[in-house]
Amino acid sequence: MVHSGSPGQKQHVTSIVRLIAYLLAGPLIWAVQFSIVYAVHTLACAISPGETAIGGWLLLFMVGVTAASVAAALAILLCGRRIRRAVCGGSNAAGWTAYDIISGFLIILSVVAMSWSGVAIGLLETCDQTQM
Amino acid sequence: MTASSDRRLPNPTPRPDDERDQLERIWSTPKGWRILSAVNNTAVGVAYIGGAFLFFLMAGVLALVMRTQLSVPENQFLDQDLYNQIFTVHGTTMMFLFAVPAIEALGVLLLPQMLAARDLPFPRLSAFAIWAYMIGGLVFFSTIFYDLAPKGGWFMYPPLTLTEYSPGHNADFWLLGIGFIEISAIAGAVEIVVGTLKTRPPGMSLARMPIFAWSMLIFAGMIMFAFPAVILATMLLEIERSFGWPFFTAAKGGDPLLWQHLFWFFGHPEVYIIFLPAAGLVSMIVPTMARHRLVGYNLIVVALIATGFFSFGLWVHHMFTTGIPALSLGFFSAASMAVAIPSGIQVFSWIATMAAARERFRITTASLFVLGFLFIFTIGGLTGVLVALVPLDFQLHDSYFVVAHFHYVLVGGMVFPLFATFYYWITMVSRNQLSERVGRWVFWLMFLGFNIAFLPMHWTGLSGMPRRIWTYPPSLGWDGLNMISTVGAFILAAGVLLFVVDLLRRFRPGQRENENPWGAGTLEWLPADVYSTRSIPRVSSREPLWDQPGLAEDVEAGHYYLPNAPTGGRETIVTSPVEAEPEYIIRMPGNGWGHVWAAIFTAACFLLLTVKVVVPALICALLAIASCIAWAWQLDHGPGKEPVEIGGGIKLPTYMSGPSSHSWWAMSVLILVAASLYVAFAFSYLYLWLVSPQVWAPHGSPPLPTPSWAIGTALLLALGTAIIVVANRLLPAPGRRDIRGVLLLFLAAACLAAAGLVELFVHWNSGLRPTANAYGAMVYMASALNLQVAFAVLIMAGFTVARAFVGRVDRERRVTFDNTLMLFVYGVAQTLLGLILVHGFPRAVG
Amino acid sequence: MIGVFVRRWKLIGLVALGTVALLIFLAAIFMASGVYNVAASERHFLVTNKLLAFTLQRSIETHSMFVEVPKQNEEDLVPLGANHFSSACALCHGSPTERRNAVVLRMLPTPPPLKEAATKWTPAQLFWIVKHGLKYTGMPAWPGAQRDDEVWAVVAFLRRLPDMDRAEYRRLVRAEPRTESEERSPLVFEQKEELPHFCSRCHGTASTLPASRRVPALHGQSAGYLKRALEEYRNGTRSSGFMEPVATNLTAAQIDSLSNEYAERDPIHTAPVPKDSRSLKRGRAIAEIGIRESGIPPCLACHSGRASKQFPILRGLSADYMMGQLSLWRRGLRDETAYGAIMAVIANRLNQQQIRDVTAYLESLQNKHSADRPSAGRGGE
Amino acid sequence: MSHSRPTTPMVPSLLGLALGGCEGVQSALSASGDEAHDIRLLLWIAGAVCAATLVLVLVFGILAFNGSARVRAWIARDQLIVSGGLVLPVVVLSGLLAYALLVLQAGAARSAFAGEPSVTIIGKRWWWKVIYRDSEGREVVSANELRLPLGQPISLRLITDDVIHSFWAPKLAGKLDMIPGRTNVLTVQSNEVGVSRGQCAEYCGGAHALMAFYVVTLPEEEYQAWLAREASKALPPATEAEKRGHAVFVESGCGACHTIRGTEARGTIGPDLTHVGSRMSLAAATLPNDANSFARWITDNQHIKPENLMPPFRHFKAGELDTLANYLDSLK
Incomplete structure (x- = not known):
């Protein structure tokens, strides 16, 4: 993209995009995990409903994705400020900023949400078509 | 002003006398019938909220009519057909014509004031959306009076709404009504995203934004991703109704559940789209009434963002x-649980803030409505948890329990905060406040009436009464409960009526006399006039009026930024999105007629299409496009003026292109909307394949055209991209006229359109027909969506050519060119994705 | 000049008002006095004549602007129009074989001969006149409410009239009287074997087809149905500008004997018309098994002749006639009677394609007497 | 709007009495089926938890407003928000979610145990076609009523002929939709002899409100006896009057849409009438089942249930309608 205007403007755009990415890290991981698990499960069950062998692999896959996502989210939570400095640049090395708090709590909420979908995976048959 | 001098104000010296007059002249609202041409947020915002409230009243009357019918078993007050129309119109009006527009209206009205901006960055766009919504909404609502109203429910599930089971135009009117709200919602989203990110006052970093601004930002973000799903769904439904492309017909490989997926992917976030801003309003009112900053500001932001996100995982x-x-149910049940937590965070935040009150939490009518909201919404949220438990939902779904639940959520979560807003912010637009004495009556009538009406419905539903039934037999245990609900509904209505009476008695358009009657801390309570605040302050906290003594006087005296109108027109300061440092002066269009005509002709076009009067509809479409062009012609002022001084030694340019400019941001938002529409389409395509792979090429349909066609189309797109790179280089230096560049731009646009047409041609030649099965319908739909973008790019390119002819496009004055270019690049990307989907996917799986 | 008006506007206004008041007063006196002569023997003044003619002309032109001329087979409509013309219009307007009655000639205005009507008026205008009649002229409006299809038959005839010679007209209206009695009173028939000549002019005889494909052949039709139909025409619950005038004066006994007469006849054997066999197959499915998904029951369940005698037998009826009747149902013109109400619901569920298919199929079946047809729907493709 | 139109009658209180204190006959709270039982327990527990939460919020709200300065200061902290708004919900909701999913899984296990569906229910606008498969694999067509043997899990195959419907018999189980192009299977087990009522729960246009049905639970032997009778052909008309009624039925073309097994009436558009006289109701639990209702339905069905597919038959001569109605009523 070509632009005139002040030289710093591209940084402004990237700075907000980076900030948003940092703030939304948790929910974004949740979204990816949710989409993968739901899509793969739906696809597998549509292709071969009632296949127990697939069921086993499917279960393993979904548990793996969920666990990996939770781990990734927790990793960001633990080294959040360092990551923010890397991603967003920025000063404020000392102390938690509002952005750190927001990002951190969003990760916690996302971890809860992902764990709950893990609970569902653990408690329910994979491709059971019938209701109750 | 002694205090101010040592705080190093940007414009410490007294301002010239005539500045205020100049501002007043520039921002003046036209008189008489010319007020229709007004674009200032204070003028059109009032019309917007007034229109939304009118729809609330009308849909409320329909609710009373329904409650009357249901008061006793076997009632003959309404007949079946009319009842079905009424509940459809009630739901549709409340959701689409009242709730979303009311929230947007508050955004238009309050956001600029809270951000101390002179106006939102695209005032005419707001005005256009408002007029289109008013015309379309009124026509839609009036169908109930001549038996043309839709009767498929506000959710319009096919196949009930396909021509076979809903002949006539009734269902089309629903599609019309929602079409307008789609337009105005997208326009609003553009406006609000750019407004909150780019027109905040200097110093108001994201972390200092008022909670309402946060909630509106998230609201707009959600619209960007939720509405495209329903836009696509309505397109598919209307196309199936009109031309028989079988997207939802199971016998031809479509699936009625596709509609439900698309509709609820929009419909569930929609609830939060309505609720979040209302919660944002509450987060503004509670601290004021407590005279204490919001406890847990950051957590509330967390709650808003989390709700906005998780709400997409519950459809x-x-x-x-x-x-x-x-297991799928399990996933969505889990996500539904997850969305409950943020609400808990907000509830406890408000409670904590109330507890933190200096002295004691003040009880005004506004705070009564907030407390009522807390009570009702908590119940709604908790019953929401019950509904989210899958086995329980098997019993509760589509019963009166759900009716009770979502009225608790929506009336509690949105209507009560709205009434609190009326009482709290009325002085923004009226010289008088509403009566606090009458207000108590209004509140208690509404609060008691509401609970009397809807609390029993939980039991009605558990006793087995389904929703959407116009009559029921006696002695199933529902009679008494229904009668109580009806009585409650009328009590609630009495409260609303009392409010309307008080409003009519006390409302006097104009500015308030007491600038800050509640002693609030945010910028909307600065002294203001039609031009908003006299000067734009630099803020250093979340509640500047509490933390920066003398702010109001200094702002009013013009000691802060932009106390005058240096460009001689409407303008405001654009700041950087994160830290809010001034970047440039945006020059905004004033009153005009182009957008009004565009709204009228758009409405006329949709209406005529609804009743299948095609030729006049096309003429209206052309006139609408012409009006848009006439309106857009006046924009893009060009650099023209030298940078201007806004105070504090800051000199800002008055023109900007590229990633800092508001138009670049608006275009980006629009492209995101288009992209999520196309993602929704890709989902639909894959979904239908999953449901009925047997109709997919090559087994169930004519074989795909040879790959060389797809490669050729891709090459055409590449050619267009190459051309546009050259076009960019050929733009003339400022002040010179050279149209070679823009002509190449047009050529590139033509390549894009040609790529779309080639696709159509080859599929037609392969023998595939859109009416044959769901696969055919999807293949042609891909082209339809691509051509739609190509058509927009062509028009924009033509517009750019026209401007280049008169020397209004060059290397600096290039916003028009850039916008076209951005949409072109997006169009290329979308068309390529379409090629992969249509040519690649069946080969990969076949 | 203009200045005068401006200065004196009050005076001018008063004078104008006074003049109007005076004229109204004089007119009132004139009417009250009874001086005006309404005698038909007195011709109009020339100027009155011209004004009336002009008004009439303009009224017809304006009102017929919104008439849409349907596309249809006019050839088939002409005989139908001719027969109605000969019984209902010719008395006043004359025909190629009859001159206008002397009594009629003393009417004011005198009904014009219609030989050249089609050159003077467009089809839309003719339609409007025939349908709505003309005030103060003695020209009646169409008797069968909303039966535009019938009006168009008369229009088709009128359009043919300019080139029509006596022989052709005679052929069209089958004006070959067989017996004296029929000449005298067309509806009285004395010999049991013969059907009344008047009915057969349109509905055909034992050896000839009906005058038009829009007219049902009645031979072998169920007596109960024929009786009901005539009664419905007579009491106005079934609307037709052709049949209502005919049925008005029938006695119950006449209706009975007519119905029985027709019912006992052998159906006319029509030469098979070449048809689209796929269409026939679809039509057969509808007629014999219906379309369950659309809630369309099989036609032959009721219309084979084995069910109630009140239901018409549809085998061998002309497809055009059946399509015409179905379109009347779909337009809501035949649901007044209890029987009509049954069919109205079903007719509305059929689409155009299905109507074409099923009527074509039903026509292709040869109607024999129901008694010797044990099962529905066998036979003739 | 309420001028002299005939009122839409529902099942009258007489039948209600026969049902034994009809309140609750369609209530999820008076469960008689396995699934409904499980759900009701879940409802009570989850409801109690929610009620407790509401009380908690109210207490905090009142304290925030009216408490002493110390209490208010204690409330006005970020910690409260985190513990009340985050920790508490996570704990409570985790428990509820797990419990609900276990209930769901238990239901799935039950349905696996039930085996192949033996009853097919087809949603129509606006009635239910019910097809039983007896032990010999024969199909027995009936309508607007579901009969179940006591205490046995029965799988119902749910499909639709037109738009989306939803099968809901609250005393038995939760609802399950009938969707074009799909087959859903619902397993129910009724543990109480008696009659309950169900209704279409998904809005299906027009007369959606008048699309109900009865569920009759019978002891196993009675059920088998009933099924055998239902599978048999219709009783031939016994009396002279019934014979005349049958003749009127045939003459009026009723067989184009309705089947009476054992006669030449083989229509499939409307409900099977072979044993219509033995059902609990007419017109999908809209009218009581007696001769008078038959007569009213035949002549006036468009007022009783607007937009239904049946044409009005109002042409009968004196006496004809009564004989027809009595004949239909005799089809036990």
Whole structure:
């Protein structure tokens, strides 16, 4: 993209995009995990409903994705400020900023949400078509 | 002003006398019937909220009519057909014509004031959306009076709404009504995203934004991703109704559940789209009434963002009883649980803030409505948890329990905060406040009436009464409960009526006399006039009026930024999105007629299409496009003026292109909307394949055209991209006229359109027909969506050519060129994705 | 000049008002006095004549602007129009074989001969006149409410009239009287074997087809149905500008004997018309098994002749006639009677394609007497 | 709007009495089926938890407003928000979610135990076609009523002929939709002899409100006896009057849409009438089942249930309608 205007403007755009990415890290991981698990499960069950062998692999896959996502989210939570400095640049090395708090709590909420979908995976048959 | 001098104000010296007059002249609202041409947020915002409230009243009357019918079993007050129309119109009006527009209206009205901006960055766009919504909404609502109203429910499930089961135009009117709200919602989203990110006052970093601004930002973000799904769904439904492309017909490989997926992917976030801003309003009122900053500001932001996100993961919880695999239900049940937590955070934040009150939490009518909201919404949220438990939902779904639940959520979560807003912010637009004495009556009538009406419905539903039934037999245990609900509904209505009477008595358009009657801390309570605040302050906290003494006087005296109108027109300061440092002066269009005509002709076009009067509809479409062009012609002022001084030694340019400019941001938002529409389409395509792979090429349909066609189309797109790179280089230096560059731009646009047409041609030649099966319909739909973008690019390119002819496009004055270019690049990307989907996917799986 | 008006506007206004008041007063006196002569023997003044003619002309032109001329087979409509013309219009307007009655000639205005009507008026205008009649002229409006299809038959005839010679007209209206009695009173028939000549002019005889494909052949039709139909025409619950005038004066006994007469006849054997066999197959499915998904029951369940005698037998009826009747149902013109109400619901569920298919199929079946047809729907493709 | 139109009658209180204190006959709270039982327990527990939460919020709200300065200061902290708004919900909701999913899984296990569906229910606008498969694999067509043997899990195959419907018998189980192009299976088990009522729960246009049905639970032997009778052909008309009624039925073309097994009436558009006289109701639990209702339905069905597919038959001569109605009523 070509632009005139002040030289710093591209940084402004990237700075907000980076900030948003940092703030939304948790929910974004949740979204990816949710989409993968739901899509793969739906696809597998549509292709071969009632296949127990697939069921086993499917279960393993979904548990793996969920666990990996939770781990990734927790990793960001633990080294959040360092990551923010890397991603967003920025000063404020000392102390938690509002952005750190927001990002951190969003990760916690996302971890809860992902764990709950893990609970569902653990408690329910994979491709059971019938209701109750 | 002694205090101010030592705080190093940007413009410490007294301002010239005539500045205020100049501002007043520039921002003046036209008189008489010319007020229709007004674009200032204070003028059109009032019309917007007034229109939305009118729809609330009308849909409320329909609710009373329904409650009257249901008061006793076997009632003959309404007949079946009319009842079905009424509940459809009630739901549709409340959701689409009242709730979303009311929120947007508050955004238009309050946001600029809270951000101390002179106006939102695209005033005419707001005005256009408002007029289109008013015309379309009124026509839609009036169908109830001549038996043309839709009767498929506000959710319009096919196949009930396909021509076979809903002949006539009734269902089309629903599509018309929602079409307008789609337009105005997208326009609003553009406006609000750019407004909150780019027109904040200097110093108001994201972390200092008022909670309402946060909630509106998230609201707009959600619209960007939720509305495209329903836009696509309505397109598909109307195309199937009109031309018989079988997207939803199971016999031809379509699936009625596709509609439910698309509709609820929009419909569930929609609830939060309505609720979040209302919660944002509450987060503004509670601290004021407590005279204490919001406890847990950051957590509230967390709650807003989390709700906005998780709400996209619950759409299937409207489909728990459709028989999809249990594990899927489990996922969505889990996500539904997750969305409950943020609400808990907000509730406890408000409670904590109340507890933190200096002295004691003040009880005004506004705070009564907030407390009422807290009570009702908490119940609604908790019953929401019950509904989210899958087995429970098997019993509760589509019963009166759900009716009770979502009225608790929506009336509690949105209507009560709205009334609090009326009482709290009325002085923004009226010289008088509403009566606090009458207000108590209004509140208690509404609060008691509401609970009397809807609390029993939980039991009605558990006793087995389904929704959407116009009559019921006696002695099933529902009679008494229904009668109580009806009585409650009338009490609630009495409260609303009392409010309307008080409003009519006390409302006097104009500015308030007491600038800050509640002693609030945010910028909307600065002294203001039609031009908003006299000067734009630099803020250093979340509640500047509490933390920066003398702010109001200094702002009013013009000691802060931009106390005058240096460009001689409407303008405001654009700041950087994160830290809010001044970047440039945006020059905004004033009053005009182009957008009004565009709205009228758009409305006329949709209406005529609804009743299948095609030729006049096309003429209106052309006139609408012409009006848009006339309106857009006046924009893009060009650099023209030298940078201007806004105070504090800051000199800002008055023109900007590229990633800092508001138009670049608006275009980006629009492209995101288009992209999520196309993602929704890709989902639909894959979904239908999953449901009926047997109709997919090459087995169930004519074989795909040879790959060389797809490669050729891709090459055409590449050619267009190459051309546009050259075009960019050929733009003339400022002040010179050279149209070679823009002509190449047009050529590139033509390549894009040609790529779309080639696709159509080869599929037609392969013998595939859109009416044959769902696969054919999807293939042609891909082209339809691509051509739609190509058509927009062509028009924009033509517009750019026209401007280049008169020397209004060059290397600096290039916003028009850039916008076209951006949409072109997006169009190329979308068309390529379409090629992969249509040519690649069937080969990969076949 | 203009200045005068401006200065004196009050005076001018008063004078104008006074003049109007005076004229109204004089007119009132004139009417009250009874001086005006309404005698038909007195011709109009020339100027009155011209004004009336002009008004009439303009009224017809304006009102017929919104008439849409349907596309249809006019050839088939002409005989139908001719027969109605000969019984209902010719008395006043004359025909190629009859001159206008002397009594009629003393009417004011005198009904014009219609030989050249089609050159003077467009089809839309003719339609409007025939349908709505003309005030103060003695020209009646169409008797069968909203039966535009019938009006168009008369229009088709009128359009043919300019080139029509006596022989052709005679052929069209089958004006070959067989017996004296029929000449005298067309509806009285004395010999049991013969059907009344008047009915057969349109509905055909034992050896000839009906005058038009829009007219049902009645031979072998169920007596109960024929009786009901005539009664419905007579009491106005079934609307037709052709049949209502005919049925008005029938006695119950006449209706009975007419119905029985027709019912006992052998159906006319029509030469098979070449048809689209796929269409026939679809039509057969509808007629014999219906379309369950659309809630369309099989036609022959009721219309084979084995069910109630009140239901018409549809085998061998002309497809055009059946399509015409179905379109009347779909337009809501035949649901007044209890029987009509049954069919109205079903007719509305059929689409155009299905109507074409099923009527074509039903026509292709040869109607024999129901008694010797044990099962529905066998036979003739 | 309420001028002299005939009122839409529902099942009258007489039948209600026969049902034994009809309140609750369609209530999820008076469960008689396995699934409904499980759900009701879940409802009570989850409801109690929610009620407790509401009380908690109210207490905090009142304290925030009216408490002493110390209490208010204690409330006005970020910690409260985190513990009340985050920790508490996570704990409570985790428990509820797990419990609900276990209930769901238990239901799935039950349905696996039930085996192949033996009853097919087809949703129509606006009635239910019910097809039983007896032990010999024969199909027995009936309508607007579901009969179940006591205490046995029965799988119902749910499909639709037109738009989306939803099968809901609250005393038995939760609802499950009938969706074009799909087959859903619902397993129910009724543990109480008696009659309950169900209704279409998904809005299906027009007369959606008048699309109900009865569920009759019978002891196993009675059920088998009933099924055998239902599978048999219709009783031939016994009396002279019934014979005349049958003749009127045939003459009026009723067989184009309705089947009476054992006669030449083989229509499939409307409900099977072979044993219509033995059902609990007419017109999908809209009218009581007696001769008078038959007569009213035949002549006036468009007022009783607007937009239904049946044409009005009002042409009968004196006496004809009564004989027809009595004949239909005799089809036990």
